[in-house]
Amino acid sequence: SREAKLLNSLYWHTLDKFMLPLANLPKQKLESVCEIHSRYRKAVPALSRIKGETPYQGANGIIDYVDGYTHDGKFLLIAQDGSTSLYPYSLRRFSGRFWANDHVHIVKPIEDVLDYNFAYHYLRSLNFTPFVNNPTRSKLTLPLLKNIPFPVISLDEQKRIAHLLDTMLELKEVVEKEAELRRQQLEYYKYWLLNPDGKLETM
Known part of the structure; x- marks a missing residue:
């Protein structure tokens, strides 16, 4: 979904933001x-x-x-x-x-x-x-x-960075699951609304 793609882009942007400064450390x-x-x-x-x-x-x-x-x-x-x-x-x-x-x-x-x-x-x-x-x-x-x-770097700082990045990935997974659920619901309704001839049922 569009939201999941945006979250994925945000994850990689944030990953770079955290990791690039570490290149100068011992x-x-x-x-x-x-x-x-x-x-x-x-x-x-x-x-x-x-x-x-x-x-x-x-x-x-x-x-x-x-x-x-x-x-x-x-x-x-x-x-x-x-x-x-x-x-x-x-x-x-x-x-x-x-x-x-x-x-x-x-x-x-x-x-x-x-x-x-x-x-x-x-x-x-x-x-x-x-x-x-x-x-x-x-x-x-x-x-x-x-x-x-x-x-x-300190273990506490490692855990702080990892927690923020994992939170982004978890949110992305939630959004992806919700998008898949919506897709399945749409398929379900389409199945019950369409008769074998492919026409909408009338009341």
């Missing part, structure tokens, strides 16, 4: 503020997967549902290769059990150093071109992942 490497759980990934060919209810995660999202899991917790999932773009790069938040294939990195911010939600928004603000070893293939190797710089 930096620390991702490996010093996050645990990297990529070693537990396991790719399974489609024909060998046992069907289940666990999301099977790839570079750009869930691609299947399987039995078993490789990870259980609150993580950031960052494409290793195959990202649909370099800005914004393919990454997402996920909580719970999932199975990760070998096309996605699994990262967990260290709670007393880096806020989970701030890390998500900060990574979304980055152009990943400097971090991939071949822009045409967009592969983010483990050494390059470890060296992604994070600004040194």
Whole structure:
């Protein structure tokens, strides 16, 4: 909807407003503020997967549902290769059990150093071109992942920024759901108002 598009534009404008000034702050490497759980990934060919209810995660999202899991917790999932773009790069938040294939990195911010939600928004603000070893293939190797710089700011400030940005995204989701509900209601009324010949019923 028009409202959702406006909110999305506002989110990206606000994201830039918060993140651009952080470029001048001292930096620390991702490996010093996050645990990297990529070693537990396991790719399974489609024909060998046992069907289940666990999301099977790839570079750009869930691609299947399987039995078993490789990870259980609150993580950031960052494409290793195959990202649909370099800005914004393919990454997402996920909580719970999932199975990760070998096309996605699994990262967990260290709670007393880096806020989970701030890390998500900060990574979304980055152009990943400097971090991939071949822009045409967009592969983010483990050494390059470890060296992604994070600004040194207080945990309270991280949480404040993340809260404001999350509020915008939540409002956008509400607007999108309301627009979809209105669309469904319109389809419902059209169905009951039109007879099989496509003409309006008369009283």
